[in-house]
Amino acid sequence: HFDLIISDVMMPKMDGFELSRYVRRDGKSQPILIITAKSEIEDMQTGFKSGADDYMSKPINLKELVLRVHALLRRAKIANExxxxxxxxxxxxxxxxxxxxxxxxxxxxxxxxxxxxxxxxxxxxxxxxxxxxxxxxxxxxxxxxxxxxxxxxxxxxxxxxxxxxxxxxxxxxxxxxxxxxx
CATH class of the missing domain: 1.10.10.10 (Winged helix-like DNA-binding domain superfamily/Winged helix DNA-binding domain)
Structure with a gap:
């Protein structure tokens, strides 16, 4: 069981968008945060439409990443309760x-x-x-x-x-x- 998925778009066998679609198709509701070097609005739309809950462009600010992770986990906890x-x-x-x-x-x-x-x-x-x-x-x-x-x-x-x-x-x-x- 995973509480949260953090995925890069560029992965060897399956990209982050495909992973998000796979997770959602499987009925899983864990929050998904996609990290990528792609910062175009079209890429963000693809990420959100594929099932991602949040999207960050590189370079990543670690403090912002931690804040986003905490917010996603809080939302997931509330949704589960x-x-x-x-x-x-x-x-x-x-x-x-x-x-x-x-x-x-x-x-x-x-x-x-x-x-x-x-x-x-x-x-x-x-x-x-x-x-x-x-x-x-x-x-x-x-x-x-x-x-x-x-x-x-x-x-x-x-x-x-x-x-x-x-x-x-x-x-x-x-x-x-x-x-x-x-």
Whole structure:
């Protein structure tokens, strides 16, 4: 069992794109990071279309590689933990649904993924950059303030939650905190 696959495009018997297609065709969901000297957008598209989750061009910055690996492993862990129970609230990753006290709460996919991320690591502070990379991906053109908008929407939808609240940690980011039930 592998937690993560890091592959170069140029390999002797099978290139990294073929490897990605093979892994996905076999039904495996491990994150795949492709490393290559090819930095053209067409090559990146081929990589992502073949099943890769992330793509880096050489020369590789080791600190960036480590950050990307950690982000891919975090996403994989969250995706594997399909259901979260927090008090009377249940989040189901397969259906992107939230039930609180038996009531279905409608969320947009990114709102759901953001809430699932925060509640999966309740008490941990996430910076906007971390949230952006987890939910929107590294290659996004979105402004970091889009995180603030999604947090505001989540707070409005869960303002009466007896199970958790989303807190701003001034100058750092956001975290979800579980509430004690009486």
């Amino acid at each position: 399909k259901r979260l129970l927090i008090g009377g609230s249940e989040l189901d990753y397969d259906t992107l649904s939230v039930r609180t006290e038996g009531e279905q709460i409608s969320l947009a996919p990114k709102e759901f993924r953001l809430l699932f991320l925060l509640l999966s690591y309740a008490g941990r502070i996430f910076t906007r950059f971390e949230i952006m990379s987890e939910i929107w991906g590294y290659e996004t053109d979105s402004d970091e303030r889009v995180v603030d908008t999604h947090i505001k929407k989540l707070r409005a939808k869960f303002e009466n939650s007896k199970d958790f609240e989303i807190i701003t940690v001034r100058g750092l980011g956001y975290k979800a905190v579980k509430k004690e039930r009486a």
